[in-house]
Amino acid sequence: MNRGGWIVLAVSLIVIACAVTLWPGGHRAPGGSARSPAPGAQASLAALPQPSKGFAIPRPRLLRDRAGVTRWAPVLEAAEARERPTRSSPGVVRVGTQTPEGTTNLVVVIGEAVRHGVTWVHARLAVLPDARTGWLPRSVLGGWQFVMTHLVINRARETLTLLRAGRVVFRTRVGVGKPSTPTPAGQFYIRDRLTRYASPEYGPLAFGTSARSPYETDWPAGGFIGIHGTDQPGLIPGQVSHGCIRLRNPAIRALGRLLPIGTPVTIT
């Protein structure tokens, strides 16, 4: 080979080496392997390694049946709850943005309706008489939240049972209202969770519910029913309270790990 031929060969080798380096895939990436040059995008994609085990895309899972799912939303603007889903309908009660405990007020949704282009939400209300419902404009509520839990309190058996997706996950004996101040029966929901307060009679943890006692309306904040611990565990189970549901302290702590806000409560 003459001198000119060697020069042409050397330049050709450099060009080929550069082409190999610059080919999308020629760059050895961290955690990856160098891709072989291929004559097209398809071949280049085909040459990609399989995603590593650390990046395996799992099998898509469908949601469970909607049955047993409860929807709730925070109240962002105070509004009048109506008897029917129209602005001209009589008011039931003014729903505020805060609970007596200073937490965000919330409502549990039991239906929806659209009237004249406005979406209305049928919600359970924390008012007397218990189990009242009303219609609120969707616009005053925040984003939907969902729970798959349901709390059932049986006054006659003095038991509290928590279900998740229809299955019992927790059960304990409880104290319920005395015959003179019975725990109200009906459909309610968990509104808030109080901890680290300095009231030993309520134990270490208390949940606020939407239930109100018709017998204790002069109680501070109007006589709302709570689910809480106690400093008198020897009284449980029994008909011992002013309407609240009392649990022994280990039981309320255990419930506290399982019970989300917005959980519907059925008291029978």
Added chain:
Amino acid sequence: MSVNRPPTATATLGQSLFDVDGALSETAGRLPTRGQFIRRGGRRLAAGAVGGAGLALGIGFVPGSAHARSEREDLAILNFALALEYLQASFYTEAERVGALHGPLAQQARVVGSHERAHVAALRAVLGRQAIARPRFDFRGTTDDPKSFRATAVALEDLSVGAYKEQLPRINSDHYLAAAVAIQSVEGRHAAWIRRLAGIVPAVNAFDEPVSDRRTVQLVNATRFVTLKVPHTSSKRSPSFTG
């Protein structure tokens, strides 16, 4: 839209997506900039010219610091993708939970929702502790009726396809790239599916345009789907219950 709330996603998404708490812009801030991307291309060019002979001898050369930087950039891109996947997965999950959809639209939400949740699980698994937290969403009524759902789903899927397209060439790791390509093509199928259901041509152009991370953040912000209004449901106040 049947909800009398301020116009959001459906109005703005169609033209042009979240970030009240900074989740998306935070991840976008860690992405390699276009300048860095171009400079890296320059470095590849230089390394190619200098390392050509080395390559011919089968010697790979990746400096340690460049290795770490590439990994950081890849993780930033994956977190950016995770933010978008959170948004989509939460949207479809809520739509299915609300139960306002029926027929083919309900089927689309059911299947696509399962895909988006799988994408979230995959990205969270690879990111581990570095994965951003799931923001709280308020979809502002767009999951409450079929018409609003459809319009929003079209916008979200179109955006997802464009956002992935912008980020794919920036991924350094071949393994991450392979996974991202696998996700992006599925997002393209989702976009075509919902466009078909919406009566829109599934594929309008021969070439898709990428959507920059900055534009993506702007569009998500415009929806106001990410909310700072987290319900305050816990308190240290002494109970006033009847006892």
